[in-house]
Amino acid sequence: MTAKLDVKIDNTIGPRSPGPSYQDLLDKELNPVPDSLRDNTNPYLGSENLSVERYLSREFHEQEVEHVWKRTWQSVCRVTEISEPGDTFVYDIVDMSILISRTEQGELKAFNNACLHRGRQLIDESGNYKELRCPYHAFTWNLDGGFKGAPCAWDFHHIDKDTFGLTDVLVDTWGGWVFINMDKNAPSLQEYLGVLPSHFERWKPENGYKMIHVEKVIPCNWKVGWEAFIESYHAVATHPQILPYTDDADSQYDVWGDHISRTITALGVPSFHLEGLTDQDVVDNMLGVSAMVARPNNALVPDGKTAREYIAQLNADEFSSNHDQPLDSFATNSERMDSILYSIFPNFAPWAGFHPNITYRFRPNGDDHQTAIMEIIVICQLATGAERPKDTPVRRLGDDELFSQAPELGESLGTIFDQDLQNMPKIQKGMKNVKSGELVLANYQEVRIRHFHQTLDKYISGEL
Template sequence: MAERDPELTDGSARSKGIDWNGLMALDSRAVPDFLTKESYTYRGSEPVPAERYTSEEIAKLEREKMWPYVWQFAAREEDLPEPGDFVVYENAGRTYLVVRQEDGSIRAMHNVCLHRGRKLRTEDGSADKFVCPFHGFAWNKDGSFNSMPCQWDFPHLKEKEMGLPEAEVGRWAGYVFIREEKGGPSLEEYLAPLPEHFKRWRHEECATVMRVAKEVPANWKVVMEAFMEAWHTIVTHPQLLPFTGDCNAGYRTYGDNVNVNLVPFGIMSPHIAEGQGEQWIVDEFAKYNGRSSDNYDPEADPMAITVPEGQTAREALGEAMRAVYTEQTGYDHADASDCELLDGLVYNVFPNFAPWGGFMPNIVYRWIPGETPDTCVMEVRILARVKKGQPVPHGAPPRYLTLDQKWTEAPELGMLAEVFEQDMENLPYVQAGLKASKSGKVNYANYQEIRIRQFQDTMTKYVTGEPGDRA
């Protein structure tokens, strides 16, 4: 084996050619400082045990020592707009009712009857009180006890002790979070610096216009980590290479909980040796954008444009989208940088929440562990900005896809469905391979997979320590 360059040992190596910050220096508008400020800390190059993805014992530690102590994305405000509206949120062996109150506040209580343990609700809805379908024990929408049949037979149950146990609720930018065990950092502290970064992008003025959830035959961490780096595009999504940067994407980590992958679009992959010019990049972008539609009309596609002489594909696409989003939303986008209009600004918050930044309709991912370490549910939302001055509509209902269904059975996902299906061609075999691994080790890249290592480092703090040990 050839001797390695010493720089490779500390994570300082980068893809040859123009990197993220070099590209940002060419943007037609000033790029926000937080998108160009380096935030990388080398975390070592040691492998991690494959059992982290396959072991029931590890999954048990996650349920007991991690999930109760973290802020979990449970709903969007538009999912429960009116008093009495509720969302059933389930994760890691718990089930919750997330309920809008008369004063506009939101409370979360455990979705379990205190009589014989039946779930009070199995689907989202609206109610003034929650009556158990088994024996009729009832609770008000604030979780306080309402009534029960044959109360004479329960002299040992005191009404003041019969309120449904509650979880802590936090709200930010239209997102509703819960935390089972109260205490620890506030939601704002936990999310930092996400709230500061997202001020420009106004997710509180968005509504869910599309929502699809699918069961996947792989561990939730296996699936999530597939969306935490861009360089698998080279082999897994080759159709994206004409207009997508991969190994020249930027990666940032912030503390224990937050990281981001900055993926440039409207630029050729460094893995394309010879491109065919700026117009070719735009044409490939538009062609791919229309593949998923049988009624594709290039005249109606804002990305099907002619690149003016002297402009790059990114500049031309940025200018086109600047006009489109201004018209769609009623907000002026004159100062929006090309990267905020085009690029994949893919943030992750520990452990399982991933909102995209930028001014375009934003993707939001969430991953929920399954009943065994070998399955999970991946949920995809699309948020769109509500036009200036218009009320926020009710969020789109979810479509659920089973283990045997394909993402392409949700046509509302458009071209994303094809991309997700390409990922599915890998993920079940990753899970199977990890279980069969002779070495029992998983190796990460120093830079392009730094987000995964940060996630694993934070997970380790939870599953090997006590709650008081974490900052």
């Protein structure tokens, strides 16, 4: 049954859903609520439409290559994936390739992945190398980028060994992730991330390990895929099975500066679009569908507890061993169960909280602006001093493989991604038939999409 369409209107911020807000739920927390969750920016960024050419045009793609991919900070891998001397990671974006190496002194260095002799790609695959040696003519560099030598050195007396080092790019780390930026004049990563490091200080993503990493080529422009994960508005039509325990319409949306935004969608609470659900209905549906909570047998909601409180306790019991103290002693219900999803412009979206956290990443599939690579990564946190499992390698799904067929994700979580995937090629095709040439956005529920495109425009225009 559909709920009434009355709306809350604040003249300073515009309409909001009439259901209980996320901040209303925080008011019921027993443990102290961190300031990061109380931050409620109430963004309004206008009501302008978007041109479909942003997704369809080859020219627009080439502007992105020049002004975005060459100038922004991008996550490439986990720090633990290149922790030993010689560990080298190859990161490809559009038609560019960057290699990141751990030197013998333990320093991280990043370089354009090209031999300075004849231009062959220097390193083809991530791995551990004693040196960076070109397979074509054996021109060789040290891990720190300094030139080591080449066969028949007598024929290259015009090369100055001291200045023939690899061309480096910026590299830095945050939250256990390695980031690169090809723009030598870019702001520091710390400045770029704005409020993010202070918000995540409580959740310590650097303590985690990569337990799942699945990627797939998807048949749409990378922004079509990206935008499906920075709004919850589509849940009512695309993911109806999660509505009994997902407060989709009352999600909170936030933006900070040009690079950071966030959606918080409360779980363990039925959607405002539904009526008549009991707390037991919420629990039964959540334990049957969600892959992010423990699933005991005979999960009956105790008298005096809400579904949200009960699920939060189940997660505290399940995940406390991953932390230095029991979660119910300090963590809010929200941090134990909700979808707290941040994004870093242009293409990196980590969840936050005290449970295994999904991270999304989208980028063009090579230099093809009509297909993209979608990555789903799950980071599991670890208590101080716990033995760290090895990060799982990426597994690429085939064109005909569904996310729900990936055993790492499981059928219920994978089905959610499959539902998103069903929309993506239809969006790419359908935009060609929008006669106005423009797309319409919600003012609040799709404000992160609007924020993303406004930042994108600033890079293309040279304002950033």
